[in-house]
Amino acid sequence: MTDRLLAEIAARREDLIALTQDLIRIPTLNPPGQKYREICAFLADRLGRRGWRVEMIRAEGAVGDSADWPRWNMVARHEGSRPGDCVHFNSHHDVVEVGHGWSRDPFGGELEGGRIYGRGACDMKGGLAASVIAAEAFVTLYPDHAGAVEISATADEESGGFGGVAYLAEKGWFDPARVQHVIIPEPLNKDRICLGHRGVWWAEIETKGRIAHGSMPFLGESAIRHMGAVLEEMERTLFPLLAGRSTDMPVVPDGARQSTLNINSIHGGEPEPEPGHTGLPAPCVADRCRLVIDRRFLIEEDLEEVKREVTGMLEKIRAERPGFEYEIRDMHEVIPTMTDRAAPIVAATARAIEKVLERTPDYVVSPGTYDQKHIDRIGRLKNCIAYGPGILDLAHQPDEWVGVEDMEHSASVMALVLAELLG
Numbered sequence: 022m023t024d025r026l027l028a029e030i031a032a033r034r035e036d037l038i039a040l041t042q043d044l045i046r047i048p049t050l051n052p053p054g055q056k057y058r059e060i061c062a063f064l065a066d067r068l069g070r071r072g073w074r075v076e077m078i079r080a081e082g083a084v085g086d087s088a089d090w091p092r093w094n095m096v097a098r099h100e101g102s103r104p105g106d107c108v109h110f111n112s113h114h115d116v117v118e119v120g121h122g123w124s125r126d127p128f129g130g131e132l133e134g135g136r137i138y139g140r141g142a143c144d145m146k147g148g149l150a151a152s153v154i155a156a157e158a159f160v161t162l163y164p165d166h167a168g169a170v171e172i173s174a175t176a177d178e179e180s181g182g183f184g185g186v187a188y189l190a191e192k193g194w195f196d197p198a199r200v201q202h203v204i205i206p207e208p209l210n211k212d213r214i215c216l217g218h219r220g221v222w223w224a225e226i227e228t229k230g231r232i233a234h235g236s237m238p239f240l241g242e243s244a245i246r247h248m249g250a251v252l253e254e255m256e257r258t259l260f261p262l263l264a265g266r267s268t269d270m271p272v273v274p275d276g277a278r279q280s281t282l283n284i285n286s287i288h289g290g291e292p293e294p295e296p297g298h299t300g301l302p303a304p305c306v307a308d309r310c311r312l313v314i315d316r317r318f319l320i321e322e323d324l325e326e327v328k329r330e331v332t333g334m335l336e337k338i339r340a341e342r343p344g345f346e347y348e349i350r351d352m353h354e355v356i357p358t359m360t361d362r363a364a365p366i367v368a369a370t371a372r373a374i375e376k377v378l379e380r381t382p383d384y385v386v387s388p389g390t391y392d393q394k395h396i397d398r399i400g401r402l403k404n405c406i407a408y409g410p411g412i413l414d415l416a417h418q419p420d421e422w423v424g425v426e427d428m429e430h431s432a433s434v435m436a437l438v439l440a441e442l443l444g
């Protein structure tokens with residue numbers, strides 16, 4: 022049966038290419054959230070004609086949803102003929118801006134040398150197409166399969182997923198009572214199983230000062246100098262501490278296999294002048310300075326402890342430095358997640374990779390987050406991985422591409438997973 026399934030995928034090569042090209046040619050740019058309805062309707066039409074039950078779901082009222090830019094999602098379900106689990110493939114349909122440096126038409130879907138080019142080719146319309154072909158091949162060969170197969174195409178992953186997977190999870194679509202296994206075909210390479218991601222905490226630190234004339238700074242209090250003390254303390258104690266904190270999470274690349282902190286921005290004193298402004302700045306002591314930090318934390322770390330580490334550092338500076346006042350505001354947080362290697366979806370995918378690629382898979386964890394966070398936290402479904410074709414480094418780059426052979430291999434793996442779990 023394995024051979025028949027692999028032959029079935031191979032026979033669909035042209036279909037796989039054409040589907041990927043069709044998806045790339047719908048420019049689902051985010052922002053603003055363009056052509057979402059079109060891409061959902063395109064997939065709903067394709068799967069509906071093949072007997073799937075399809076639903077178009079608008080994330081009304083979600084962050085980003087508006088009358089001009091409605092956040093559309095599509096879920097298709099193929100019901101088996103006997104009881105069993107539901108295996109769900111979730112892909113985001115949005116793509117990031119084109120940017121500069123392209124030598125191809127970003128929405129042309131050009132095929133050359135076994136690669137299909139275009140914005141979203143690897144992240145992640147190639148993965149979406151591979152999952153559709155895998156599921157169609159499976160239901161053709163197994164019309165009486167157990168349980169159900171679901172395919173979703175969801176909005177806004179690139180901007181947090183609130184109008185996409187988060188919305189569906191809140192409405193119960195990822196309730197473990199209705200979905201038992203999830204594969205997210207993000208471009209993690211065809212021989213790697215991504216178990217989850219590190220956590221995120223964004224916060225804004227503001228130091229306070231007192232405005233005065235710049236010729237007499239002693240009459241004021243410089244918020245920028247106070248922030249300088251914060252940066253110095255970070256360099257001296259916090260960065261070395263984080264660099265020394267390693268994890269059992271198999272994060273790739275290696276540099277991310279520790280706690281990290283990025284300073285996203287710093288603003289102090291007068292606002293930046295408008296472009297074209299030719300006047301000199303006014304001499305003032307900065308009365309406030311703001312810094313945005315992006316702290317990525319590990320499954321071994323506790324979010325409250327991560328926050329206390331930073332506030333503890335600020336309190337220490339306050340105790341030592343005259344006139345130091347600050348505020349800190351939470352902006353965004355995501356809890357780390359890592360699916361167990363013994364989970365059914367991981368084990369089934371590992372066996373399928375061994376059959377198709379004749380090698381054991383690598384297990385990885387993503388340095389940044391993706392939609393698994395919503396499935397895990399809101400949906401409470403732990404049996405979830407990211408697995409799909411494409412090279413992660415190409416995502417968001419000019420001349421992004423996905424390899425046809427990689428898509429075929431991934432589709433074969435996905436089809437074998439279905440055969441094992443529902444065959």
Ligand SMILES: [Zn+2]
Pocket residue numbers: 113144145178207208
């Ligand atoms: Zn993606």
